[in-house]
Amino acid sequence: MSFLHNAGTVAKYEAVILRRSWFFRLFAIGALFIFIPLNIALFSPVGEQPWEFISISSSLPLVNLFLLNIGQAILVIFLAADFLRRDKKLDTNEVLYTRSVSNFEYVIGKTWGILRLFLGLNLFILLIALIVNITQKNMRVDLLSYLEYILIITVPTIVFSLGLAFLLMSVIRNQAVTFMVLLGIAALDMFWLWHRAGSIFDYMAFGLPVFKSDIIGFDNPDLIFSQRLFYFFLGIASIMCTVLMFKRLPQSRLHTSVAVIFLALSVAASAYFGFHTFSIHEFIHLTKKEVIETNRSHESRRFPVVTDAFIDLLHKGESIEATARLILRNDDKDTLQAYLFSLNPALKVSSVMSNGKSLKYNTDNFLIDISPETPLLPGMTDSVTISYAGKINEAFCAPDVSDNLRDNINRNAMLTVSKRQYFLNDKMLLLTPETHWYPVASLNYYPSNPARIKIDFTNYTLRAKSEKQLTAVSQGIRLFTDEGFTFLPETPLTGLTLAMGNYLSDTLKVDSVTYITHYFPGNDYYKKELSELKDTLPYLVSGIMKDLETSFSARYPFKKLSIIEVPVQFYSYSRKSTQTRAEIQPSLILAPEKLSMMENAGFARRFKNQKKRMERNDQVITDKELQIRLFNDFLRENFISGSNMVYSRDAQSETMYMEPSRYRLGPSFYFYRNNFYSSEYPAINAVFESHLQHLIQEGPGTGYMSMFGNISEPDKANLVLRNSSLSEVLSRNPKGDTIRIVLGVKGDWLFNLLRAGTGRDEFNKWFRKYCEENEFRTIELMKFREDLKNNSGFDFYPYLENWYKGKEQPGFIISGLKVTETVIEERARYQVSFTASNPEPVHGVFNIAFRGGQTSQGAGRPRFDGSGPAAGQAQGRGMDASDLEKIVLLEPAESRLITITTDQRPRTVVVNTLFSRNIPGELTFPVNDISQQGKNLSFQSSDVKKTIQLPADNPGELIVDNEDSGFNPGEEIIEAPLKRILGITNRKNKTYLAVSQWNIPEYWQPVVSAVYYGKYVRSAVYTRAGTGSLELSWKTEIKTPGYYDVFCYAGKSFRRMSVRNDSRGSAPGERSSGSDGEKDEDKRFTDFHFKIFHDGGFDDITFDFQNAEPEWNNLGRFYISSDSAKVTLSNKSSGKLVIGDAIKWVRVE
């Protein structure tokens, strides 16, 4: 009693004192000013109501506590560090020390006082949240989550912060130093430590995935509770240390002993939970390592093909029991001595039978190595029955992907969401093929060639029963019997997915496809929100499907398309063997609960917003029309096009790129339908997939990416391939999106070659039919070669060796562009001609497209297949490549005069050099002059071979580009005094970028753009304007002394036609911006200061870049003999940026 009374008294008055402190008052008032508007603005009916937040009920308390916790974790440091200082400073506190209170009671009282004050504030903020929650009709109220998040987020954070602050203050006894140390720890957590070692350092749960699903609740209670208890007990231990170290004579042996016991217990508990938290991470880490090594040691093994599988599965809550009877065929040329299967390592095999007899088998990690009674001869079939039971080890699924939280972070707005590959509990079962929940006849990863994949098209028959009476959903024809659910095969599949839950279903049959939605009770809100669509729905769905089929030039191959709702934590990692994500399965889409993390969901709010906007603009639209628009936007943005920005790191750099939406249905039209296989070129399927599902993104170019100065994906890929072959890049297994973009470029090259060799339309027609005829079948590449050769006479195989293993890149020089107009039969026709040269010793393929008519470059909405006008880089991708005028195959060291005749007036000629040394790889040439050629003149119709001719070979002209050896970027000088003192050097990125909107480098950063000068690499270097401390120089050797005109190249966009009413068209290569406004000249470049060295010393020349022409600009005439040909450019400028490109000396005759 005395303890409670004393500690309670201290706590009571400590809370009063804190409540009256300015720190706390300001914080509390600030919190109210932030959180009341925030809750109203985000969650209330009058607010923005972002669907990702309001769809899942836990997000409301979580958003509030997540934000509040960051503030209070810092504030608590100030308050706690004040604790001992105040005791020291306030002489009146001495009288309290003479009272009969033990140090234990005193410190506990103080701690409880601070804690309860913060808890009060947290409860108050949550009360606001709860009121908003109740007023929000679209959102459930999950009262329990309010309590859970206080316990998970607030309590451990405050107890730990308090304890640490107390302890440090007791040890260091200096408030300023304690502040700095604690603030440093808080900052470290938020900026550096939160994602490391499985979140073990994340004391404020800044990045710990605590997002809770409305279907299954927390997916990772083990991690959450052990991590939070680790910090809670660490805090308690620190508080007990403070009790023992408290600068006041102790009075109670009992309490001192209690403190010692608590200290020991809490140290032990925190050690246990800390170790447990770390071991969760370590287990994942080790599993991945072991899985990779097991895969590595079996890479050379051959596998049977599974033609049929009969799986019996019993769901037992947190585990499964299953039997799989597999029909095997040996498609190999050699006899199979053993059958190798991989099964999730947490599933344990109990027996392997064949024809009623037990077979011998060995297991190695996830591999089952079965010895058949007799070896399986080529072309023969056999069957095995494997019984197994257990759980799922999800670290197995993506062994090459780091488990670091920050890599591939899954965020719902600001909140970190777990990345679950499966669910197996009383409420939910979700098993995708990636988990290998049934025996799969292949490895799940090939370390020496991560793009390799083995795919079987199998007829799956599944019988599934749940002890928890859950409804089963899978592919195939569903039957329900007393035995449970049975799924009979409709089409062969690359893998089988099983979901079990309290599912309800809706079915719609349109054309020959049945569309089924499987959702959890109450989650079919969209029916109400899109109620007007009822009658129109079949037409809409049919229209979308037809669009898809047209886009991919293929028929949807399945009889069903099911959308299955899965908990929000479901997440698939990108793989290197395919770009298909696990959210899309054959004839299945796994959609997050209430479509929460999908684009354009939350129809009611969107409806309201758009309606308002339209009313403001006096636009009239019926509710039905608007709902149709919303529904179409949703489908297109998720299942057809749409991309997400991804932040990725690899060893060299940190990049951001756009990743295709993971719900895109593209795989249904290639990856789940066809499979090309080659043991010689194992990446072939990934390459076909990349091209046919047009998975490379639209270039630098669009939207945010250009603002960060990123270059386009094909350019990045070509830089990667500059000194490495495709096979080398694959075997290096680089992180990030490197493999994806390299496969994309190589795929585009290969298909452009096939079209160039066969004829575009001929190839397209033949290939479409070929894929259809070989639906759900694996096609050997050699067979494909033979079939194509027989059909068209073109053999692509000789090119493949170099395509896969060659390091050389072709390079293209385009010159002499000429457009001629004539009138034939009252119609204007145009001939475009230019010379294309490939001086390099390897074959090169490039394609040509026109952008003509009234469409200005960059304008208009990109078409969903990425081939729209703004999507320049996508040209010639996909099954049809119908946007191309011509594909040209150039031999090594070949020059050719290319001529193309067109009916439409071309405004811009775009040459996509695909795989080449050209950076940027897309060359755009504005058509400025069109010569008239009288009437009815016939055009030359075929290309003419020419001797190789390179520009810039004019005698008397000397050009030094920034890529040449005569160019010197000077020494790097650190200007910032602090950086100089601390010895911080600039993070220099050698790779090319584009001129960035932000984060301007303090050094000369190489940048590429079609507007710059260059042979292949059209590059320049730029930097932030400074005082003249940085200097570039161009030097050349002048053989003939005399007068020279000195020119500098102004790499800048042409002014747009609409801006200046002259005859010039849009910019050559002006492609780096998404919005029209950004295409105007960059006003950050103003005056540049050149120094031109000549025989009389040097002249300072100020060059007005703003008003310069986008070409060579004369800087003056100078007498120069051999040793003085030098030009320098300093970073001095009154503008913001300085750019240096190329210098030309032209001898004056």
Add this chain to the structure above:
Amino acid sequence: MKIEIKGLNQIYPNGNHALKNINLDFSTGMFGLLGPNGAGKSSLMRILVTLMKPTGGTVLVDGMDLQKHRAEIRSMIGYLPQDFRFFSSLKTWEFLDYSGSLAGMTNRRSRLAEVDRLLDQVGLLEVRDRQANRLSGGMKRRLGIAQALIGNPRIIIVDEPTTGLDPDERIRFRNILSQLSRNDVIIILSTHIVGDISSTCHGMALLNRGELVFSGSPGELVKSAEGHVFRMLLDHQEYDIIKEKYNIISTVPVDTGWDVQVVSDEFPGFRAEEITPNIEHAYVYYMEHKLKAYIID
């Protein structure tokens, strides 16, 4: 009720020997601790109120060792430290309530009644809701006295309590202590102001440079000065001579020169008449004569 101090020593880490072998007993009633600044009074006080552990020696409170029975002894103590100025942001009554609650007054209602009674007693009832930090210096002192008294402590230790108090407040404070001393409590009053040792003190001790130089009743101290205090009327020349030779306790200008009181071991001449010493005379005589002689010896 008895406090026995045996062989108490306090040496600070900087080598300052603040208390040297102090042996002293306190019994019920008021006890005055007198000595110049730096004599070791506050160190002794801080040891007695358990804020500091002595380097050596023992203190027994009713037979209980101060170091072993801190909880029990702390529950008997009411303490007013020398510096009592800076408060946490608590109101006057809250501070008192906080102290009372920690002093073991668990019943909230009776505690609040006691808070108001004490506030009334020290004349702070009107400012009970004012922030303690905003009280005047005297008021803070009074609040300090009130908090020392709350919870009916059996040992009241007040360190330099009258510093900064105006004469009225000083008298009021003495009266409060006098009243209390009639109960079964020990009041230890430390001061360097001789006048604070009122006649109500039944015992007193004199500390100098960490040593106990006198212990007994105020009467004994006064008695020791008998025959050594003289009064004389001097002209200016005589005054200059006397000033050089003796410790002058008081000097009052009169028409013919000066009315002067001095302490001296010998008869100073100059028409001096012996007068009855008071405690102030006795303190000066003790500090200036007996102690000097003691040091020289």
